[in-house]
Amino acid sequence: MAERKETIEVAGRAVTVSNPDKVYFPRTGHTKLDLVRYYLSVADGALRGAAGRPMVLKRFVHGAEGEAFFQKRAPANRPAWLDSVVLSFPSGRTAEEIVISDAAGLAWVVNLGCIDLNPHPIRADDLEHPDELRVDLDPVPGVGWPQIISVALVARDVLADAGLTSWPKTSGSRGMHVYARIERRWTFTQVRRAAVALAREIERRAPGEATSRWWKEERHGVFVDYNQNAKDRTVASAYSVRPSPDARVSAPLRWEEVPDCDPAAFTIDTVPQRYEEIGDPAAGIDAAAGSLDRLLDLAAADEAAGLPDAPWPPHFQKQAGEQPRVQPSKRRSPGGASSAGAADARAADARAADARAADAGSSGPAGRRRSTMPLIEIARAATKADALAGLDRWKQRHPDAAALLEPADILVDSMRGRSSTWTRIRLNLRNIPAADRPRQEPLEVDYDPWRAAGS
Secondary structure, three states: OOOOEEEEEEOOEEEEEEOOOOEEEOOOOEEHHHHHHHHHHOHHHHHHHHOOOEEEEEEOOOOOOOOOEEEOOOOOOOOOOOEEEEEEOOOOOEEEEEEOOOHHHHHHHHHOOEOOOEEOOOEOOEOOOOOEEEEEEEEOOOOOHHHHHHHHHHHHHHHHHOOOOOEEEEOOOOOEEEEEEEOOOOOHHHHHHHHHHHHHHHHHHOOOOEEOOOOHHHOOOEEEOHHHHOOOOOOOOOOOEOOOOOOEEOOEOOHHHHHHOOHHHOEOOOHHHHHHHHOOOOOOHHHOOEOOHHHHHHHHHHHHOOOOEOOOOOOOOOOOOEOOOOOHHHOOOOOOOOHHHHHHHHHHHHHHHHHHHHHHOOOOOOOOOOOOOOEEEEEEEOOHHHHHHHHHHHHHHOHHHHHHOOHHHEEEEEEEOOOEEEEEEEEEOOOOOHHHOOOOOOOOEEOOHHHHOOO
C-alpha cells in the first residue's frame, strides 16, 4: 500500500507531509503532523530563533525514542524556493546547509524528521561574525532545578554588568539557555573568548553552584558551557520541541517568570496556548544587539592574571594559550624531572602504571590509557539505552560499590561521531574506599563508531 501523504498550504506554498500519521512521541501519541502543526502555531517565534541561519538537520526518522543522525548537507531534492549556504568547518571540510526563511521552510524541515531546530549563531549573509552569545547551563547529575535557576539569575546579572540584554529560555531538557544578541563585529574565536570570561565570572560569583570546568570529572553544580560558542556548535533554538517522552519545549521566558517556572509545564500541548495568550517573550531580542567589549576586557584581565585559555572541543586544533587538552585524571605529574629527562620520566610513569595494573590483575579495554585517578569506563554504545543497560549489568555485579556512587560520579557523555551520536559511560570511584574499588573490566558494550561508519 502506498504511503499516505498530506499536502498543506503554508506561506503561499504547498508543503507535502509524508506519512503524517506516524507516531513520533509514543508516550503521548503525537504524530508527525501534530509536530508540523505545533511549529506552525508558533511559527513567528520559532523563525525568530532559526530563520536566516544555516541549520544542521538533526533527523529523528524513527521518532523521538529512536536515534538521531546529523545531516549537515542540504538534501539534493529540496524545493527550489528553499535557500542554502556553504559553510566551512574547523576540519577544513565544507557543507551546503539549509537556510529557512518562512513557515513553509519550517514545515519542510520538520517533515524530514527534525524534532528540534539546530541553527548556527550566524546569519547566512555573514558567516564569520556571530550575532548571538549563547549561555548553556548544563547541570551535573543530581543538581536540582532551583540551583539551575539560581545560576541563570547570576548569568543575567553578569551579562547586565557587561552591558548586554539577556533572554532566558528553558532548554527543553535538564538545563536552561540564556541568549544575548550581539553586534556582528567579532569572530567566533573572539565570541568564544568572551564566553569563557563570562563563564569564569559566573563561577566567581557563585562558586558553590556554578563551574566553568570543561572536564566532567572536575565539574560540580551547573556547568556554564562556553564552548557552545565555538564555530560549528549548535543549540536547540527557541520553541524547539525536544525528543523527550513528554514532548517538552525549549520555551522563551520573561525574567520575572524564571524564579517560579517549571520546565515540565512547557510542552507541545501547552506552549501554543501560552503563545496565543502572551505572545513571544523574546519578541524584542533582535532590537537589543549589544557589545562584547566589556567581556573581552574581562578576558584580557583574566589572561593578565595568569589564567590560560580554557579547553576547546576535541575536534578543534590546539589553540595558542590553551591549557592542556588532557583529562586531569590522565595528566602526568611533573615531579622533579628536568626537561631533558621528562620523556624518560613519563615512560617510567607509564611502565609503573602498567606494572601496578598487572599486579592487580586488571584487564582494561585494549589500547586505552589507564587513568591515574579512580575512573573506570563501563560502556561505549551506539545508543544511550544500550550504554545504560551495560551500566545496570555492572551495578548488578558490584552492588556494594554501586550503592556508594553519587549522581555526579556517573559520567554519561554524548559523543558526536561522523554523522550520529554515540554514548560513553565512565564512573568516578572517588567515594568508594580504595581497597573496595572495582577494577577496570572489559567494557559492557564496546561500540566503535568509526568502524560502524565504514572509516
